Amino acid sequence: MSIPILEDAEFRTFQKIFFQEAGIDLNDKKKLLVQSRLLKQLLKYKFETYTEYLRLVQINQLEKVEMINLLTTNETYFFREMEHFEFLQKELIPTYPIHTKFRIWSAATSVGAEAYSAAMLLDTMLDKNKWEIIGTDINSDVIQKARVGLYPESWVEKIPAYLRKNYCLKGKGINEGKFLIDRCLIPNMRFEEGNLLNIPSDFGQFDLIFLRNVLIYFNDATRQKVVDGVMDHLLPGGYFFISHTENLNMINTNGLERIKTSIYRKQG
Numbered sequence: 001m002s003i004p005i006l007e008d009a010e011f012r013t014f015q016k017i018f019f020q021e022a023g024i025d026l027n028d029k030k031k032l033l034v035q036s037r038l039l040k041q042l043l044k045y046k047f048e049t050y051t052e053y054l055r056l057v058q059i060n061q062l063e064k065v066e067m068i069n070l071l072t073t074n075e076t077y078f079f080r081e082m083e084h085f086e087f088l089q090k091e092l093i094p095t096y097p098i099h100t101k102f103r104i105w106s107a108a109t110s111v112g113a114e115a116y117s118a119a120m121l122l123d124t125m126l127d128k129n130k131w132e133i134i135g136t137d138i139n140s141d142v143i144q145k146a147r148v149g150l151y152p153e154s155w156v157e158k159i160p161a162y163l164r165k166n167y168c169l170k171g172k173g174i175n176e177g178k179f180l181i182d183r184c185l186i187p188n189m190r191f192e193e194g195n196l197l198n199i200p201s202d203f204g205q206f207d208l209i210f211l212r213n214v215l216i217y218f219n220d221a222t223r224q225k226v227v228d229g230v231m232d233h234l235l236p237g238g239y240f241f242i243s244h245t246e247n248l249n250m251i252n253t254n255g256l257e258r259i260k261t262s263i264y265r266k267q268g
């Protein structure tokens with residue numbers, strides 16, 4: 001069997017579905033990427049054309065979820081953009097008026113490295129009943145991996161040595177070459193599937209929201225919708241982190257004060 005080729009019309013339909021579902025604009029340069037990421041599914045179902053796969057995606061919700069999982073880009077690592085974690089550790093936690101619990105939402109958490117990085121700091125600085133972290137992502141596979149908390153050993157290098165010593169367990173046997181996040185953090189954490197285009201109104205309120213390295217995938221209108229939606233869940237006076245490589249230039253940020261590059265505070 002020759003390798004199926006993704007035709008332009010088929011690509012446009014995938015673009016449309018992915019935009020509707022995830023809000024992500026796959027530009028025309030992504031055609032080969034889409035072709036190669038979805039090829040696995042064609043081989044799995046023994047389909048000879050992408051049209052056959054499209055038909056399945058259109059009638060089968062589980063396959064649509066699988067398609068979204070395959071098309072999202074989930075690159076992440078521990079303590080990515082260290083300045084945010086230093087700000088959290090040195091400026092935010094020590095001065096924050098702790099009411100009941102310090103609550104963080106890692107929105108678009110991928111496999112959870114961002115959420116666990118923050119958890120190691122909070123657990124070091126606060127009592128167990130004083131913090132909570134929720135990680136969400138549209139991709140159900142990464143959420144499953146985040147719940148497990150098992151990572152390749154090479155990822156551990158980004159974790160500061162004193163935290164590595166306290167929270168990372170070296171894998172043995174079938175987990176040789178991996179490390180596991182210490183289970184002591186798990187009771188304070190939750191990972192859930194969640195679409196930033198459709199945040200439940202009862203999702204709760206947070207003191208700090210990470211929304212990093214995901215806005216780049218959206219157009220301005222979607223960025224506005226996502227930031228507005230996320231802001232509904234930030235407490236007045238709460239903080240909001242985007243990536244250093246992103247900006248909010250083209251959208252309305254009324255009610256948000258820029259503290260420094262990529263760090264914002266909700267007024268009130």
Ligand SMILES: C[S@@+](CC[C@H](N)C(=O)[O-])C[C@H]1O[C@@H](n2cnc3c(N)ncnc32)[C@H](O)[C@@H]1O
Nearest residue numbers: 022072074075076108110138139195196212213
């Ligand atoms: C590049 S990763 C960023 C991970 C982490 N925030 C970081 O900065 O390392 C982007 C994540 O956004 C997720 N994502 C994309 N569109 C989304 C949407 N509409 N709702 C929720 N998550 C989404 C992807 O599945 C992916 O895991």
